Amino acid sequence: MKLAIVYGSPTPPGKLARALDLAEAAVRERHPGWSTERIAPRTSVGPVVATWDDEAVERIGAADAVVLASPVYRGSITGTLKLLIDMLPNEALRSKPTGVLTVAAAPQHFLSAERHLRDVLAWFGALTAPNSAFFVDTAFRTPDVDPAVLAELAEFTDQLVTLAESLGGRGFGPDPLTVRFSASRA
Numbered sequence: 001m002k003l004a005i006v007y008g009s010p011t012p013p014g015k016l017a018r019a020l021d022l023a024e025a026a027v028r029e030r031h032p033g034w035s036t037e038r039i040a041p042r043t044s045v046g047p048v049v050a051t052w053d054d055e056a057v058e059r060i061g062a063a064d065a066v067v068l069a070s071p072v073y074r075g076s077i078t079g080t081l082k083l084l085i086d087m088l089p090n091e092a093l094r095s096k097p098t099g100v101l102t103v104a105a106a107p108q109h110f111l112s113a114e115r116h117l118r119d120v121l122a123w124f125g126a127l128t129a130p131n132s133a134f135f136v137d138t139a140f141r142t143p144d145v146d147p148a149v150l151a152e153l154a155e156f157t158d159q160l161v162t163l164a165e166s167l168g169g170r171g172f173g174p175d176p177l178t179v180r181f182s183a184s185r186a
């Protein structure tokens with residue numbers, strides 16, 4: 001089974017990339033039946049924006065579970081990640097186990113991007129994982145990462161694996177509002 005890990009930063013590699021390296025390592029170590037795919041923006045368009053190609057959309061659609069990862073920018077997700085989200089059709093995430101992982105400079109911003117992403121994931125009818133992962137960026141400043149951070153990353157990915165395996169591809173109704181609204185206008 002496949003876990004797609006979306007890297008929502010326009011400035012690789014950075015602290016978020018380090019967090020994702022460790023999350024991927026946790027999946028490799030604990031879930032031999034799973035593979036991970038990092039999905040990153042393709043083209044930089046300046047210091048705070050990068051764009052995606054259509055392949056990113058296809059890879060998310062084909063995954064069994066998804067991590068949406070973003071640094072906190074201005075109290076929210078990056079515009080770069082929102083560009084990708086706006087390219088995704090509803091079925092790419094509908095009923096799909098999806099986890100939120102964010103990093104920020106300020107611990108006070110721990111819910112800021114998460115709560116915005118949860119709203120957006122409701123549009124898709126995604127199966128948003130109950131527990132998100134948040135880290136202050138200094139957690140990844142040195143090669144030695146606190147074991148508590150590693151444990152949190154492992155638990156975070158375990159939850160997505162468990163949800164996807166328990167679900168076996170099952171979907172849920174009722175249709176998300178966008179599907180009902182589109183049908184009523186057809």
Ligand SMILES: Cc1cc2nc3c(=O)[nH]c(=O)nc-3n(C[C@H](O)[C@H](O)[C@H](O)COP(=O)(O)O)c2cc1C
Binds near residue numbers: 009014071072075104
């Ligand atoms: C444009 C911009 C806006 C940011 N806004 C916030 C913010 O609102 N709150 C916060 O805690 N950190 C903010 N940060 C800090 C980043 O979230 C933090 O440095 C993070 O580690 C960046 O990810 P990266 O290291 O993977 O590039 C901002 C950084 C940038 C570049």
